[in-house]
Amino acid sequence: MQKHNQKEHLYKLLVIGDLGVGKTSIIKRYVHQNFSPHYRATIGVDFALKVLNWDAETVVRLQLWDIAGQERFGNMTRVYYREAMGAFIVFDVTRPATFEAVTKWKEDLDSKLILPNGKPVPAVLLANKCDQGIDVLMNNGIKMDQFCKENGFVGWFETSAKENININEASRCLVKHIIASESDPVQSVEPDIIKPHLNSSKIVSCSACFKS
């Protein structure tokens, strides 16, 4: 299978966010290409693997760490943040409270995890359950871009694990940023951080990936 000069990367990615926002469903969709509304609530931490043929020379193996959203488990689950190279922070577009918690999750992440070059780990924000139509938060793409910039997300996506919307795209976006920050560890990853685009008010895109 493996070609001679193929490079292989292994990245540990965290999937965090409030309880019931669909973290497990996103991972199952991404890894097993299926969906069920009845996945068990995650207790503690779960784990899944996804192999990406990134390009002709590169294979990327992703370890996806599904961290329980229940707040009081935090003390014991956050030890598993270590060595992560990137993160998805997920909220549920039908529940505003889960969006309000996003900054809390991001701060928590940044306080516990720093890349070897001293930068925070790249994080992508996922606005999940976008198929449900009750989208009270996403009516303005510019605001979300602004939010991402202010809170240090490298991009954001409207996703649906149920309808398989944007999950692959979000992952590619995150991996791209990880590879970029890795290949040039000395230089700042700042240039890769999103710039608000005034014309990017159309949904379903990662503003950062838009450029490429």
Add this chain to the structure above:
Amino acid sequence: LKQKWKKDPYIVTMGKFSKVTNYIVGSLRSSDPSNQRRPPSEMADFLNDTIPGLKINQQEEPGFEVITRIDLGKQPEVSRREPVSAEEWVKNMDSEGRILDVDYIKQLIFKGGLCHTLRKEAWKFLLGYFPWNSTKEERANLQKRKTDEYFRMKLQWKSVSEEQEKRNSRLRDYRSLIEKDVNRTDRTNKFYEGEDNPGLILLHDILMTYCMYDFDLGYVQGMSDLLSPVLYVMENEVDAFWCFVSYMDQMHQNFEEQMQGMKTQLIQLSHLLRLLDSGFCSYLESQDSGYLYFCFRWLLIRFKREFSFQDILRLWEVMWTELPCQNFHLLLCCAILESEKQQIMDKHYGFNEILKHINELSMKIDVEYILCKAEAISMQMMNCKELPQTVSEILGIENSSVTPDSDTGEDESGAELGCPASLYQSISTPVVAANGTRDGAQQTAEMQSLTPA
């Protein structure tokens, strides 16, 4: 660290050093790497680093460390028996419905579990909803009272109007959590599958009523996992509720804000594992996994996710007998870990891989095998002449005066489970090295000790 160093230079230095290279510590202390030990204070450090306010070092004399290497001897062979039959159950009841020999019947349940038809009745005793010495009539009265009490509490949340709930964020949060979790609890089980299964409504209503019973705790993730098998067996809302209440009495601390129950159990487990297999403990520590967080799910919901639904019914009823010692579930953890030790160490699993491996054991563990192994470990420990005080406290083995009263029945295996009093009497204070020199740690004798500087 500096202060600790002043107090216990050897332990602190070696402890910190061993973080750097466990192998060297091992070879300094003894030529056999499997003998390497780390003082409990090192473990405490580790836990304290991650969980604020956590204390592991419960030594009576501060600054005084006694490290002993104890030989537990060979693991005895253990066999299990058939589940208790309806006939055996009835035979042990008098004409008014009192259980005649409680210890005997518990012994049988411990050794073989219950046949399924008996569970509905026997679990009520095991969980403490029915007193063992009650008559049939007393139980009927109790159930009547408890039914009223249940529906009184159920009415409390049922009668909250939408308007009221808008002003009650805690109730709203509990309700939303419960709805989320009921929808994803054992949905492949016949009792809970499909969209409009009455089992789902019962699960929901009981959990909501539990919030009224204990509003401070309310609902925390994991509780639906504990209720589901109980409700499945009871097939009755009120009985399931009160059995759940009794089960929650045992499990309450796991779910509290500070998760004290979880912390305590992890510490206790590390004590037991250290006695059983200090080499494996050291390995786990060398992989930054000494605090055993990978056992989190096992402990939080008593292995519920690790075994099939049917196996969980068996496992739980065995644990509810509280035999052969306190905290038998921790010995189950030890049994599983000991079974996996070889692979974990041979393949040199690290921090992430250990968790992954342990998580993936789910549905792969043989329940009867692991019950045998845990029982064997309990016998090893109970027969141990130099059982450390902490371990005997965890297992609830009091020295001297305890006599084996659990083998009054005809069941011959009972005699093996009880521990002769003479053994307890011989539990001696650990041998302390003569004058607390550093050499104490390197004594070739079975007993090693460290004394204060």
